[in-house]
Amino acid sequence: MSRMSCEQIDELAGAYALGAVDADEDRSVSEHLASCDQPHAEVRDLIGAGTALTAGVLDVDPSPGLRDRLMATVAETPQEHQPQAVAAATPVAPDTEPRRPRWRMQPVAMGIAAVILLLVIGLGAWGLNLNAQLAERDAALRAVASADAAFAVEGTAGSGWVIESGDVAHFVAEGLAEPPEGQIYELWLMDADGNPTAVGTIEDPDDLVVVALEQDLGNATTFAVTAEPQRVDAPTSDPVLVASLEG
């Protein structure tokens, strides 16, 4: 949208104050107000008018269970600015339960034989373009062949496995969704306190993904994948894939 004139800004004072402009206009008005040397007193005066409109609404008591439902969700929801454990910052009575990582999902116990079976089935499906993926296949097979443990990875971006072989761990997946435009996947290990360590990135996932993690699983309790604009030191968004490394 081209730059708006001061007159246009003033004419949209009411609509802007209520958020009743489309997103482009909204940005245009905001940018204009931030940079214009005119006072635009009327626009600024009307901002916050929604407070008055909501002040006239009669309160309605929520159902008794809504608060509990909210608090249960919050207990499992990381904040954008501190994806470390909520429990660490929340004063609660000490308990004997081990602290749960906040990205924990349903733990999936999986026998190594079953993992191998699944990968063999998967490799069968990849057979048509196997020549292009020989190196990845070999890496996947080596990881599986010497696996000590495997952990199911699941999430909105697809599914896969973290396979631990001695002091080496791989993330293996087939058919991962592409990260959002302009973003990459970043791989994380988190300890029981929710402290994240970056252990790799995937910039443009092939149909078959095999990534050697940059360090062993150590005392990590959670593996996670987030979409990030670039490699970062701590996750800035909710994970798109998660695995519990416990049990």
Next chain:
Amino acid sequence: MTDDRELDARLAERIRGGQAQALGELYDRYAGTALAVALRVVADRSEAEDVVHDAFVAVWKKIDRFDAGRGSLRAWLLTVVRNRAIDRVRVRRTTVDVDDADERSLLRTGPNPTWEDALQRTSAADVRVAVAALPDEQRRALELAYFEGYTYREVAEVTGVAAGTAAGRLRLGLGKLRDSLAGSAGAPLPAVEATTLSEDVGR
């Protein structure tokens, strides 16, 4: 800063520190109003409670973007409620990125002494009287825009007027509401007739 805002600012700080209990206190303060706002938009209690739940979760997640020095936590929370409620009923229109809407709403939640001072002195009943006293076309435009999530262009379509006229009704309606709530303290709006609005607006 009023007592309410100071209390809200402290709650925001505790929520930012990861204290879920503080979010519970925020819920105790505003869940009733939040549900009322959600119900006003979605008109279904179960769905409205889902909206309230999601809005408080969003405040929990995004609290770091909120600056108590620049805005009212209550106003932001209720705007987040409204954004989510509108997102649910917006089936006939283009989907709006609700997170983007939350972000932009941060710029619109005050603090604005014009409204805050007026509301300190008036009751909810006074506000309802003031809204009811607006000319029908202005009140209708405000309700469509705020509680039903229409842009001024959509208000124009629904009410069969030019976009500039709809924008003018919102401007005039809010101005009258402000003056009514503020008594004689509010500076009168310039005498702008909707029909004289710039031809460029609304195109």
